[in-house]
Amino acid sequence: MVDKNEKLTFDVIVVGAGLAGAAAAVTAARGGLNVVMVERGVAPGSKNYFGGALYTHSLLDIYPDFFDRKPPLERPVTETGFWFLSKDGMVRMTVQGGKVNNNPIDAYVAQRAKFDAWWAEQARKEGVFLIPKTVVVDFIRENGKVVGVVTDRAQGEIYAPVVIICEGVNNLLTQKLGLIKHDFKGNATALAVKQLISLPAETINTRLGLRSSDEGLAISVVGDVSMGLPGLGFLYTGKDSLSLGVGVTLDALSAAQIKPYELLQRYLKHPMIAPLIAGGQLMEYGAHLIPEGGWSTMPQLYTDGAMVAGDAASMVNAMHWEGTNMAITAGKAAGETAVEAHRKGDFSARTLAAYRTRLENTFVLKDLRQYRNMSRFLHDHPEFMDVYPNFLNDALGMFFTGFGKPKKQLYSDILKSLTSRRPLVKAVGDLVAFGRTVMGI
Amino acid sequence: MTAKTIDRSDLPEVYIDDILMSLKYFADEHEAHLKIIDPQVCIACKDKPCLNFCPVGAYKAQEGGTVQIAYQACVECGTCRVMCPPRNVFWKLPRGGYGVSYKFG
Numbered sequence: 001m002v003d004k005n006e007k008l009t010f011d012v013i014v015v016g017a018g019l020a021g022a023a024a025a026v027t028a029a030r031g032g033l034n035v036v037m038v039e040r041g042v043a044p045g046s047k048n049y050f051g052g053a054l055y056t057h058s059l060l061d062i063y064p065d066f067f068d069r070k071p072p073l074e075r076p077v078t079e080t081g082f083w084f085l086s087k088d089g090m091v092r093m094t095v096q097g098g099k100v101n102n103n104p105i106d107a108y109v110a111q112r113a114k115f116d117a118w119w120a121e122q123a124r125k126e127g128v129f130l131i132p133k134t135v136v137v138d139f140i141r142e143n144g145k146v147v148g149v150v151t152d153r154a155q156g157e158i159y160a161p162v163v164i165i166c167e168g169v170n171n172l173l174t175q176k177l178g179l180i181k182h183d184f185k186g187n188a189t190a191l192a193v194k195q196l197i198s199l200p201a202e203t204i205n206t207r208l209g210l211r212s213s214d215e216g217l218a219i220s221v222v223g224d225v226s227m228g229l230p231g232l233g234f235l236y237t238g239k240d241s242l243s244l245g246v247g248v249t250l251d252a253l254s255a256a257q258i259k260p261y262e263l264l265q266r267y268l269k270h271p272m273i274a275p276l277i278a279g280g281q282l283m284e285y286g287a288h289l290i291p292e293g294g295w296s297t298m299p300q301l302y303t304d305g306a307m308v309a310g311d312a313a314s315m316v317n318a319m320h321w322e323g324t325n326m327a328i329t330a331g332k333a334a335g336e337t338a339v340e341a342h343r344k345g346d347f348s349a350r351t352l353a354a355y356r357t358r359l360e361n362t363f364v365l366k367d368l369r370q371y372r373n374m375s376r377f378l379h380d381h382p383e384f385m386d387v388y389p390n391f392l393n394d395a396l397g398m399f400f401t402g403f404g405k406p407k408k409q410l411y412s413d414i415l416k417s418l419t420s421r422r423p424l425v426k427a428v429g430d431l432v433a434f435g436r437t438v439m440g441i
Numbered sequence: 442m443t444a445k446t447i448d449r450s451d452l453p454e455v456y457i458d459d460i461l462m463s464l465k466y467f468a469d470e471h472e473a474h475l476k477i478i479d480p481q482v483c484i485a486c487k488d489k490p491c492l493n494f495c496p497v498g499a500y501k502a503q504e505g506g507t508v509q510i511a512y513q514a515c516v517e518c519g520t521c522r523v524m525c526p527p528r529n530v531f532w533k534l535p536r537g538g539y540g541v542s543y544k545f546g
Binding site: 040048049050111112116135151153170191193227228229251254257258259260261265282283285286287 | 446447448449451452453454455457460461463464467488490493494496497498516517518519520522523524533534535536537538540541542543544545546
């Protein structure tokens with residue numbers, strides 16, 4: 001792959017060997033192209049971090065025999081939903097069995113350092129070349145077109161007529177190309193911190209009501225966990241670990257002068273949460289940003305000689321906890337477009353526009369457009385993380401303990417527990433506004 | 442949303458260094474990937490939100506009002522780059538292979 005001018009040259013360069021990058025790379029390799037992935041970590045996955053769960057549809061889309069390949073997954077998600085926390089109580093609204101019991105199960109808990117290393121290895125088996133421990137610091141441009149990258153290695157130039165940027169949330173290269181005019185914003189980005197806590201599998205099963213280690217939870221935790229800030233907590237079950245974390249919008253966190261690890265510790269000490277993790281050992285702490293702005297912070301997705309996918313392109317639906325699947329779907333679309341560009345021998349923006357067209361036909365751009373106002377809405381309506389979870393706890397708590405009380409009085413008390421927090425007119429308005437935001441109208 | 446409206450009474454005190462023991466790093470002792478651009482700007486910055494928002498507590502107040510960064514503890518999240526009010530942080534990725542290296546992720 002060193003040409004006669006001694007230049008290291010490939011057909012495609014993929015920046016970042018994460019979920020998007022390895023999906024893009026293997027797709028391009030299947031189209032007969034010479035592909036290199038440049039990864040800054042010691043191995044793919046070592047810089048990657050999430051809650052979290054992966055979504056089966058996207059994994060099978062790249063590898064139809066995904067499960068036969070023995071991927072390093074934790075537990076299938078067989079119960080999922082919301083836990084609404086008040087200061088000292090909780091309402092659980094989860095679903096299990098029924099539509100959550102599809103074959104295969106729709107979501108799997110995973111650990112990214114292990115999974116992404118495996119994911120990239122699958123691409124390597126199909127001929128993708130991996131260069132780890134290497135940071136891409138700039139692009140090589142000729143006549144305004146991207147024709148390669150500059151890395152932080154000595155003589156670190158690599159040439160290719162098309163570069164797929166899957167650099168993650170800190171999209172400094174995307175910014176450098178001018179695909180977005182500014183760094184990301186504190187009101188459209190969340191900081192998530194997490195602790196991975198080890199516990200024996202049987203202990204996890206007993207405490208969370210799981211019948212075996214082949215059952216697992218993916219829970220969004222709403223309410224007291226974020227101290228009224230726009231944000232959410234989460235809980236995922238590993239085989240012999242629990243993953244608990246909290247994510248809060250950056251500007252609200254900063255204004256509140258709360259240390260993220262104190263917010264997380266407070267969640268772990270919550271009377272409904274602490275018993276679940278009692279006796280557990282901290283395996284790993286970590287922090288990562290989530291580009292929750294989605295559509296509103298999305299860069300231009302392509303230019304002459306380059307495309308952007310995954311977190312770098314703000315492909316996150318904060319409402320549905322989607323991001324990993326968008327990254328994979330987008331990576332595949334970028335890989336297909338790279339193959340098409342090579343077939344045409346044209347790497348201009350006009351040809352690479354097919355990448356965006358492909359995404360328009362998938363849930364990625366359809367959903368990002370529909371949910372374009374969601375991160376702003378939640379940012380501007382913190383009552384969804386405060387007033388309503390507390391009301392829900394009070395209302396159900398009163399309803400199910402109203403023994404011996406005249407029920408007219410009971411219902412009046414329940415209503416009061418709402419109106420004392422938020423006038424009824426405003427509450428109805430909040431609901432309508434929420435509905436409109438979800439529908440994207 | 443202001444700090445005043447939040448009940449902080451049950452915020453536990455956390456010794457972040459104990460928690461950071463769970464993380465694996467390949468520390469680059471030769472090159473800091475984070476730097477304060479102008480220490481005078483930190484002295485003039487009253488709020489110093491960096492002392493709170495950094496998820497690994499890498500920002501430490503110094504005598505005289507300056508701030509020092511324990512860059513070796515950085516998990517490369519990017520918060521400081523965008524949330525430093527006067528944008529006084531030079532931020533780049535650690536050299537290839539250096540920095541945090543998640544074991545589980």
